[in-house]
Amino acid sequence: MTVTKLVNADPGLPRSNPTESYWQHIPHPLANTQSPTLPIEANYAIIGSGITGLSIAKTILEKSPAARVTILEARTLCSGATGRNGGQMAANAGEEYMHLAAMHGPEMAGRIAKFTLRNLERMQDLIEEYDAVGVSEMQRLHKLRVFLTAGKFSEFKESIKRMEGDHPSLRGLYTILDEQTVLKVYNSICLCTWLP
Amino acid sequence: LSAQDFGIHGAAGGALIPAGTVWPYSLVTKIFADLLKKYSDRFTIETNTPVLDVGHDPKSTTPFPYTLRTSRGPLRAGNVIYATNGYTGHLLPSLRGSIHPFKGTMTVQDPGTLVPNQGKSVSWGFHYPPTHDPETGRSGFGLYYLGQSAKTGYFYFGGENARVDDTISADDSFVGENSVSHLRDVLPRFFGENKSTAWKLVSSWSGIMGFSSDGLPLVGRLPSSISGRSGGREWIAAAFNGYGMANCLLSGEALALMALGERVDWLPGAYGLDEKRLGSVLTAPESVKALTAKL
Numbered sequence: 001m002t003v004t005k006l007v008n009a010d011p012g013l014p015r016s017n018p019t020e021s022y023w024q025h026i027p028h029p030l031a032n033t034q035s036p037t038l039p040i041e042a043n044y045a046i047i048g049s050g051i052t053g054l055s056i057a058k059t060i061l062e063k064s065p066a067a068r069v070t071i072l073e074a075r076t077l078c079s080g081a082t083g084r085n086g087g088q089m090a091a092n093a094g095e096e097y098m099h100l101a102a103m104h105g106p107e108m109a110g111r112i113a114k115f116t117l118r119n120l121e122r123m124q125d126l127i128e129e130y131d132a133v134g135v136s137e138m139q140r141l142h143k144l145r146v147f148l149t150a151g152k153f154s155e156f157k158e159s160i161k162r163m164e165g166d167h168p169s170l171r172g173l174y175t176i177l178d179e180q181t182v183l184k185v186y187n188s189i190c191l192c193t194w195l196p
Numbered sequence: 197l198s199a200q201d202f203g204i205h206g207a208a209g210g211a212l213i214p215a216g217t218v219w220p221y222s223l224v225t226k227i228f229a230d231l232l233k234k235y236s237d238r239f240t241i242e243t244n245t246p247v248l249d250v251g252h253d254p255k256s257t258t259p260f261p262y263t264l265r266t267s268r269g270p271l272r273a274g275n276v277i278y279a280t281n282g283y284t285g286h287l288l289p290s291l292r293g294s295i296h297p298f299k300g301t302m303t304v305q306d307p308g309t310l311v312p313n314q315g316k317s318v319s320w321g322f323h324y325p326p327t328h329d330p331e332t333g334r335s336g337f338g339l340y341y342l343g344q345s346a347k348t349g350y351f352y353f354g355g356e357n358a359r360v361d362d363t364i365s366a367d368d369s370f371v372g373e374n375s376v377s378h379l380r381d382v383l384p385r386f387f388g389e390n391k392s393t394a395w396k397l398v399s400s401w402s403g404i405m406g407f408s409s410d411g412l413p414l415v416g417r418l419p420s421s422i423s424g425r426s427g428g429r430e431w432i433a434a435a436f437n438g439y440g441m442a443n444c445l446l447s448g449e450a451l452a453l454m455a456l457g458e459r460v461d462w463l464p465g466a467y468g469l470d471e472k473r474l475g476s477v478l479t480a481p482e483s484v485k486a487l488t489a490k491l
Contacts, residue, residue, distance in 0.1 A: 003360060003491075007296040007483045011283050011366035011404075013246045018368045021221075022304045022352075022399035028225035030232070034242045034268075041260045041272040042240075044455065047247050047287070048279030051440060052433050054224050054231075055448025056277055056455075061235045064456055068238045070273075072266060074246035074283075078224045081281055081440060084368065084403030086302060086341045086354045088319060089216035091442040095323075096411070103410065103477070104466045111464045112412070116442040123445055124216065127223060130230065136223040139346055141317050143215035146207050148324040153209035156323070160211070175212040182210040 014074040021084040024076075031076040042070040049073035050082035089123055090143045091116035094174055095156060097163040106166040113163065113170060146182060217319050217343040217352075220441065242268070250276055250287060252425040261427055275455055278418075278432040279448065281406035281440075282366055288432075290422045293480025295414065295435045297366035298407040301375040302354040303383075304398040311387055315346030322355075322386065326490045333359045334374065335491050340382065350398055353383045360491060368402045376400045408435035409482035415447045415467040417454065422474070431455050432469070 024031075044060050046053050049071050060067050073079070093100070093113035100109035127138045147153035157176060164171045231239055248265045260272035278284060285292035320342040327336035340355035356363055357378045380394045408414060418430040433451045436443050450463040466473075 003364065003484050003487050004480065006361060006364035007487070008293045008480050009364075010289070010292065011285050011297045013286060014283055014404075015367055015369040019371050019401040020399070021302070021401040021403065023219055023221040025399070028221070028229075030225060030229055030241070030243075032243050033232070034245060035240050038242060038245065038266065038268045038271055039240055041274075043259070043274045044277060045262070045264050045271055045273035045275065046277045046279055047264075048281065048283075049224075049228070049241060049243070050279065050281070050444070051220060051224050052281070052436075052444040052448045053277075053279035054227055055445050056279060056433065056452045057239065058227065058231060059449045059452035060456065061231060061239055063453070063458075066238075069235075070239075070271060071241045072245050072247050072264065072271070073241065073243045075244065077228065077241065077243050078221050080283075081403050081405055081436075082224055082444075083221040084300075084302065084401060085220060085440065086300070087217050087219060087343050087352045088321075088341050089218050089441045090213070090319070090321070091215075092439055093442075094213070099411075100466075108464060108466050112466065115446065115462070115464050116439070119442050119444075119446045120216070123218070123441060126227075126445065127218070130223070130227055132223050132226050135226060136219045137345065137347060138216060138218045138223075139316055140214070140216050141315075141319055142212045143319045143321060144210055144212055145321045145323060146210045148207060148322060150208040152323050152325060156211065157209070173213060177210045177212065179207060179209050182207045 014080060016075065018075065018079060023087070024079065024083050028077060033077060039070055041068070043067045044069045046071045048080065049077050050080045088143070089120055091120055093117070094160050094163055096159070098155070098159040101162065101166070109163070110167040110170070113167070215319060217315070218441070242266070247287060250430070252427045254426050262429065275429045275431065277451065277455065278430070278434060281434045281436060282404040284406060284432070284434045288418070288422060290424065293483055294478040295406055295408050296364055296483055298405045298438070299363055299365045299368065299402055300354055300356055300405055300438070301358070301371055301379065301400065301402050302352065303376060303379045303400045305351045305353055305380065305383055306396040306398050307349065307351060307387070308395070310389070311349070313344060313346065313349040315344035315349065319343040328491050335360060335363070337363070337490055342383070351383060353379055355379060360487070364487070366404050368404050371400050371402045405438045406435045407437050407483070409479055409486055410473070410477040411437055411486065413437070413443055413447055413467050414469055415451050415463060416469045419469060419471070419474070422469070
């Protein structure tokens with residue numbers, strides 16, 4: 001099939017027999033939760049029970065004391081992308097900055113960068129608020145981005161330089177490492193057990 | 197030592213950024229449980245209840261002019277909110293092409309005692325120029341992502357290396373055989389194991405992300421030109437382009453506030469659904485352009 005046909009295809013409903021994600025290998029007791037009969041009406045019907053659906057429902061319930069909210073989920077609770085992802089909590093706005101600035105201008109590119117960083121902070125706050133550090137195995141750490149070719153590395157450096165130039169408040173977030181330092185860090189982090 | 201000694205492509209450089217790792221399923225289900233308890237009189241979750249279609253009665257005089265037809269019967273609603281990411285095009289055919297599914301493959305691999313557990317201090321991303329192998333038809337999409345469980349030492353390793361028709365796909369009922377063997381082949385090499393000593397495969401699965409033609413999420417009120425319905429009470433937060441953990445929480449909050457009639461000035465305007473975006477950069481041909489640049 002051509003790419004045009006592929007992107008225009010009906011994705012269909014979520015498949016009823018998905019592969020088992022390791023994140024879900026012990027299903028939550030609410031995995032198959034539903035009312036005995038479907039409610040007749042709701043002020044807000046939300047389709048999807050991943051982290052987006054959660055955030056929408058939580059906000060409406062907290063802000064609107066009379067609102068009746070129903071989430072409709074095709075499969076089990078949180079069985080889509082949120083329940084099948086890579087487990088990373090990282091932003092990519094710095095990497096994308098050049099492209100975003102070319103498309104939307106430096107101001108909007110900066111707003112997007114700051115929004116994603118704030119979102120990550122809010123994730124960590126939420127996890128702490130719900131006393132879920134243990135159960136979610138949340139770790140605050142550093143992500144080591146490794147650029148495997150000189151071309152990718154110089155694109156990246158250019159993007160960060162531009163972002164820091166346009167938005168001084170975003171300086172200091174990224175620590176750029178040259179090849180030797182990456183190998184040293186990488187080495188000390190990952191390879192210490194083998195190297196002479 | 198040269199860069200080539202450190203994995204299949206070597207390393208030209210890198211960067212450290214503050215980040216985290218998390219088990220989102222356990223977080224989301226825990227909070228849902230709390231909300232169900234706290235708001236038991238006005239909040240329900242109906243799993244195993246696919247929505248088949250959405251209708252709107254413009255003549256309705258009730259606060260519930262929308263009808264969601266589901267496998268368990270109809271639900272009438274005052275607002276319809278799509279948090280459907282890669283599946284959006286099924287219920288909103290006008291968005292097919294602008295948003296498309298993108299299938300990812302994940303593995304959990306156990307390095308045993310070969311690698312120290314650094315799960316408390318570091319996670320990794322490996323960036324490379326997209327590749328295409330005309331013989332197998334498979335493309336490498338430029339990124340591997342890796343985290344280590346601080347508890348078990350298991351590596352959570354993913355990245356897309358597959359044929360385009362297996363990648364632009366909403367079918368997570370199988371894992372591409374080649375995709376898994378590729379991830380098993382690559383990971384030990386990132387850690388200097390140049391012999392083909394595959395690590396124990398604990399688990400593998402696939403998942404469906406939602407990609408948009410301009411690479412940005414769609415968050416806001418759906419115009420009737422997209423929904424095909426009047427009423428103006430349909431809303432969307434979708435297409436997180438593989439970066440949901442950096443976008444979903446606040447996008448969902450912003451959308452909810454908009455649906456409640458509040459002014460939201462902190463959501464990036466470029467996430468919105470104005471006619472200019474819908475007519476120019478948010479189109480199927482733009483998706484094709486963005487994808488073919490990666491193939």
